[in-house]
Structure formats: structure tokens, C-alpha cells
Amino acid sequence: MIEILAVKGIPDVKPGDDIAKLIFDACQKNNIKVDEGDIFVIASKIVAKAEGRxxxxxxxxxxxxxxxxxxxxxxxxxxxxxxxxxxxxxxxxxxxxxxxxxxxxxxxxxxxxxxxxxxxxxxxxLLPKDPDRSARKIKKKLEKLFNKRLAVIISDTYGRTWREGQVDMAIGASGINVFRDYRGDKDMYNRTLKVTNIAQADEIASAAELVMGKKKGVPVAIVKHYVYDNKDVPAKKLNRKDSKDLYR
Amino acid sequence: MIEILAVKGIPDVKPGDDIAKLIFDACQKNNIKVDEGDIFVIASKIVAKAEGRxxxxxxxxxxxxxxxxxxxxxxxxxxxxxxxxxxxxxxxxxxxxxxxxxxxxxxxxxxxxxxxxxxxxxxxxLLPKDPDRSARKIKKKLEKLFNKRLAVIISDTYGRTWREGQVDMAIGASGINVFRDYRGDKDMYNRTLKVTNIAQADEIASAAELVMGKKKGVPVAIVKHYVYDNKDVPAKKLNRKDSKDLYR
CATH class of the missing domain: 3.90.1660.10 (CofE-like domain)
Structure with a gap:
């Protein structure tokens, strides 16, 4: 069972603020227990504000x-x-x-x-200048503060082609492989899966949005008990190369 | 706190099978407690199989x-x-x-x-012929079996433009408004939000995929404790009209 928690009580972020410290303090204040492998999903907005964007x-x-x-x-x-x-x-x-x-x-x-x-x-x-780098920095600090192995995803809200409404996606990531790759694996009937490569970081960002919302002032969520490959594959790998895209 | 549960033990689905009954039986067998308002996310594949597609x-x-x-x-x-x-x-x-x-x-x-x-x-x-209709039928039966108000989302895995990897999205829905609309509301600083209209059914489908996977044989998940507008706005409303689309 996966759990998704809202981290409340993060103050209005100012340029130069230490996002990891603000998150740590909010978790302490709200008695949120952080476990090995927890994934912190952070709204790009507060990261950008801290970076003076x-x-x-x-x-x-x-x-x-x-x-x-x-x-x-x-x-x-x-x-x-x-x-x-x-x-x-x-x-x-x-x-x-x-x-x-x-x-x-x-x-x-x-x-x-x-x-x-x-x-x-x-x-x-503006968005953070290099969201994967921001994620790496925040992850390192969070790991030090909590003394646990963690992952960080920086999320932002996007529209999609052909589809009404917006969903959250991952624009930065650290401590997690943004993909869960089934290519080459066998399906339930022993057929080789050819294309399935789940953008799990995008799904995690979308899942976290469900507790974050737009008006609630909850810019951080924690996803617990999700088992993932913690080899760093950054969010920039989610950007399809121009040469492989049908729409540019 | 939102919880996402995998419903295990659903057998291989055959044409004519009653999906709601299979889910009910699996929940009984695995001692899954179903509460008022729980959202059942069902892989389109088993719905299509039951419908003889x-x-x-x-x-x-x-x-x-x-x-x-x-x-x-x-x-x-x-x-x-x-x-x-x-x-x-x-x-x-x-x-x-x-x-x-x-x-x-x-x-x-x-x-x-x-x-x-x-x-x-x-x-x-093939996909179910009319996934919103399928969702409505399954929801009605599930509500009868569990004697609770519930919601159903039928999900499928999709690629996206400009983006590597796939995520799950909602192709059918019942008992839930597929959108969470903030347009006209005020943001944290009292500015009117102009465009934000979250495709929450897509986010819920993505969240559920995290426990469903492709190889695990888990075609159903339950999303618990998520507060939503239960006025039926079907998944077909997520399809952007041709006339509003930049890419057709």
C-alpha cells in the first residue's frame, strides 16, 4: 500500500531560503515520520522562489x-x-x-x-534553471537532515495535447530512476513487452498533486512505501529528443 | 493522507465475466475494507476482455x-x-x-x-467500446455489492507528445468529476486563477498505476481518503475538441 502525505506549514518562500531545512522543520512540527526511501515531491514554484527566479x-x-x-x-x-x-x-x-x-x-x-x-x-x-540539479542539492540536504536515503522529485503542472485539463509532471529528480522499464521483460503470458517504459516520476508527481492542490498552500508531499530503482536517472531523460518527436 | 491499495487475486478475465463480482470476491478474499467514496481504478484490459473485445x-x-x-x-x-x-x-x-x-x-x-x-x-x-458506459455499469454493481457510494475509473497506458515513457490516464469514469476546476478561484495571494483545471481522473489513474504495474497481474487498485466532487463528469470530457486543438 502506497501512502501520500501532505507536508503542511511551509512558510512563504523567499530568495535564498533553504528548501530542505523548511521541509525538515515542517515535518518535525507536524510529527511526520520519515522513512528510508521516502520520495519528497516538491512544487517547482517554491524551488524557483528560493533560487530567486x-x-x-x-x-x-x-x-x-x-x-x-x-x-x-x-x-x-x-x-x-x-x-x-x-x-x-x-x-x-x-x-x-x-x-x-x-x-x-x-x-x-x-x-x-x-x-x-x-x-x-x-x-x-521562471522555472528553476536546472531542476535536476536543484533536486540533487535538496536531496543531499534532506538526507543529511533526516539521516535516511531519500528521493526528490520537483513537479510542475502541465497541459497536454489532445487532452483537457492539466496534470503534474516531474521536471527534476534525484535518487530515483524516472523510468520503470519493462522493455524486454515478459508479460503475464510470456510475450516480450516491446514498448512499455513507465514514466514513474511523472506518475508520482501526479499522485502527489492529489494532496498538494493549488490553493491549499501545500507545496510538498511525501510518497511512502513505493518500491523503486534508486539509481539516478534524471528528469531531463523524460524530454523526448527532437529527432524522435513527431510534433516538432 | 491518501492510500492506494492493490487488489490482488483477480483471475484471468473471460468474455461475459462480471468485473464487479470478480473485484468484490477479491476484496473479500484479501480482507480489503471498502469505505464510502473509495475510488476503484480498473485496467481497461480486463474490462475489454469481459466485453469480448x-x-x-x-x-x-x-x-x-x-x-x-x-x-x-x-x-x-x-x-x-x-x-x-x-x-x-x-x-x-x-x-x-x-x-x-x-x-x-x-x-x-x-x-x-x-x-x-x-x-x-x-x-x-480493442479498447472497451464506450469506457464511460462501462464505468457506470461497474460502479452501479460495485455499489450494490459493497452497499457504499463509490467511484470507478477505467485506466489505460499512454505515450505523450514531447515526453519519453508512458503514464496511465482515465478513459472511463463514473461517480466522480474528472476535473478539479480552480478557474475563477483565488490563488494564495488573492489573484484569480485563469486556467487551472486539474484533470484529477488522469492523476488518479497515474497514481493507481504505481501499485498495478504491468507484470504483477494486479488490474485493480483502490484509492482511499481522496476528497472529490462526486458529480458525474465523464472521461469523454477529457478529450479536447478538434476545434480547440493546436495539433490536428
Whole structure:
């Protein structure tokens, strides 16, 4: 039986805050018992805030392109400039959104730049610069504080093609293989499985979202008793290569 | 705290089997306590088998198109014929796959037709004909057997654009609103949320997959203590309308 716990009582995160310490303190305060192998799922938002990824719009000078594009996608040109600065490729620019590949390789509407739960009208929040690296750092600190082997997944909320609504996915990971690979294994009837390679880190992020929510102020969840391969395969491996993608 | 339980001991499903009764018996045998509001997540495969959706390839006469296409996508022309018969739209036909919109509206590689865990070399398994209807029927029977208000989600494993690996998603649902809609609500800082509408049924299907797996022979999981809106909004609402989609 898997259990998913909400970690409550994490204060509003400021640039420079130690996320691991905030999580440790919240667990102590709420008497949450942490066990060997527990997976901490952390909303990208608080990681980005701790890393100082809040950008003031009035500090941005939009380019000629951003000003021109703002009339097409109906966005603040400074916001477009922020999106471009966080992107390495624009895949679609339509219906008010930039579908962009971020600097670390995730494909996301508006390069994952967020205005909700930022708290200031004149600011946008970029994603962490390298979420796998962030996950590694937080994992190391958490392991030291709790004195246990742990895993960390940094999650963010995404829309999908062909599908209404959003789900959480993993954009950073450490201490866990983001895949559970069945390729080459036999199915129940002894047939070789050819394609099944479960993106377990994405499923764990989605599962954790069920206790995190958007309004509850619960940016961290703990997934307990899930057995996984703890060999580090980072979240960037979840990004399909351009050359293998039918949609770019 | 959410709990996710594997329901073990469900026998190999045959056409005409009563899925609700098989689940009820397995729960009794394994002393699983079922509570008001529990969500049963059921692999589409056993639902399809019970509905007699196994098709014998040698019974299929491929069309001229299927024979011609078989040279391009490198598939058995009879399998292509089965894919077409389960589809209402072909979106892409490339790299050995048909990306197709099924008769009930999900976009899936090869219209969700499966050869793994089918058990017979000469057979393919189609998806249930109307998974929301299947979910409704199973839910009603489960509620009668357990004498509790319950919800049912029928899940299947899907690849995603831009993303390696697969996750489980909901293709049928009953007794639950497949969305948790925040649009119009305020965020932590009193800003109105404009787009957030969580596809909670997809997240629940993903969460359940973590205990179901592909080889374990666990086609059913129970999600406990998750609070949700139990107004029926079926899984077909998760299918984005053609007119709203950037990729068709």
C-alpha cells in the first residue's frame, strides 16, 4: 500500500531560503515520520522562489520581436521577452500561447513561466534553471537532515495535447530512476513487452498533486512505501529528443 | 493522507465475466475494507476482455488501403484494419504507428489496440467500446455489492507528445468529476486563477498505476481518503475538441 502525505506549514518562500531545512522543520512540527526511501515531491514554484527566479516586469526591455508578437498572442511584451529568455526553441505560437522548449528541455506553454501564486502583480516566476540539479542539492540536504536515503522529485503542472485539463509532471529528480522499464521483460503470458517504459516520476508527481492542490498552500508531499530503482536517472531523460518527436 | 491499495487475486478475465463480482470476491478474499467514496481504478484490459473485445486476426479481411499502408508502417495489414475499425480519425501515420482518435474520442497510438497481456498470438484486444458506459455499469454493481457510494475509473497506458515513457490516464469514469476546476478561484495571494483545471481522473489513474504495474497481474487498485466532487463528469470530457486543438 502506497501512502501520500501532505507536508503542511511551509512558510512563504523567499530568495535564498533553504528548501530542505523548511521541509525538515515542517515535518518535525507536524510529527511526520520519515522513512528510508521516502520520495519528497516538491512544487517547482517554491524551488524557483528560493533560487530567486522572480523577475520584475519593469526591469525587462522587450525586443522589437516581442513588441510585435504581443499584438498577435495578446500578452505583455515584457512577459514575452521573459518567455524567450527562458526558451531554446519555439514550437508553436498560437491562441495566446508560446509553446516553447525551455532551456533545460521541457516543452511547456509559455516556457513554464507563471503568474499565479507569485504574489506580486508586476512579477513573473521562471522555472528553476536546472531542476535536476536543484533536486540533487535538496536531496543531499534532506538526507543529511533526516539521516535516511531519500528521493526528490520537483513537479510542475502541465497541459497536454489532445487532452483537457492539466496534470503534474516531474521536471527534476534525484535518487530515483524516472523510468520503470519493462522493455524486454515478459508479460503475464510470456510475450516480450516491446514498448512499455513507465514514466514513474511523472506518475508520482501526479499522485502527489492529489494532496498538494493549488490553493491549499501545500507545496510538498511525501510518497511512502513505493518500491523503486534508486539509481539516478534524471528528469531531463523524460524530454523526448527532437529527432524522435513527431510534433516538432 | 491518501492510500492506494492493490487488489490482488483477480483471475484471468473471460468474455461475459462480471468485473464487479470478480473485484468484490477479491476484496473479500484479501480482507480489503471498502469505505464510502473509495475510488476503484480498473485496467481497461480486463474490462475489454469481459466485453469480448478480443479479435482474432485471421477473422479480419484487410482492405486495399490496409495492405498498402502495412508496407509503410510495417504492421500486419489485419492489425491495421482493426485499428481503422476502432478509429474515427487518423491524425498521424508515421514511424510504425497510427496516431488515431478512437470511436469514443481518445487520441492514442494504434487506437489503443494492444497485443501485450492478451495471451494469444493471433489476437488483438480493442479498447472497451464506450469506457464511460462501462464505468457506470461497474460502479452501479460495485455499489450494490459493497452497499457504499463509490467511484470507478477505467485506466489505460499512454505515450505523450514531447515526453519519453508512458503514464496511465482515465478513459472511463463514473461517480466522480474528472476535473478539479480552480478557474475563477483565488490563488494564495488573492489573484484569480485563469486556467487551472486539474484533470484529477488522469492523476488518479497515474497514481493507481504505481501499485498495478504491468507484470504483477494486479488490474485493480483502490484509492482511499481522496476528497472529490462526486458529480458525474465523464472521461469523454477529457478529450479536447478538434476545434480547440493546436495539433490536428
Amino acid at each position: 522572480l523577475v520584475k516586469l519593469s526591469d525587462i526591455t522587450p525586443s522589437i520581436f516581442s513588441i510585435r508578437a504581443s499584438k498577435i498572442v495578446k500578452k505583455d511584451p515584457r512577459e514575452i521577452e521573459a518567455i524567450l529568455s527562458a526558451s531554446r526553441r519555439i514550437i508553436r505560437m498560437r491562441r495566446g500561447i508560446f509553446l516553447a522548449e525551455t532551456e533545460f528541455g521541457v516543452v511547456a506553454a509559455n516556457a513554464g513561466i507563471d503568474k499565479s501564486n507569485v504574489g506580486k502583480e508586476d512579477f513573473v516566476l | 478480443l479479435v482474432k486476426l485471421s477473422d479480419i479481411t484487410p482492405s486495399i488501403f490496409s495492405i498498402r499502408a502495412s508496407k509503410i508502417v510495417k504492421k500486419d495489414p489485419r492489425e491495421i484494419e482493426a485499428i481503422l475499425s476502432a478509429s474515427r480519425r487518423i491524425i498521424r501515420m508515421r514511424r510504425g504507428i497510427f496516431l488515431a482518435e478512437t470511436e469514443f474520442g481518445v487520441v492514442a497510438a494504434n487506437a489503443g489496440i494492444d497485443k501485450s497481456n492478451v495471451g494469444k498470438e493471433d489476437f488483438v484486444l
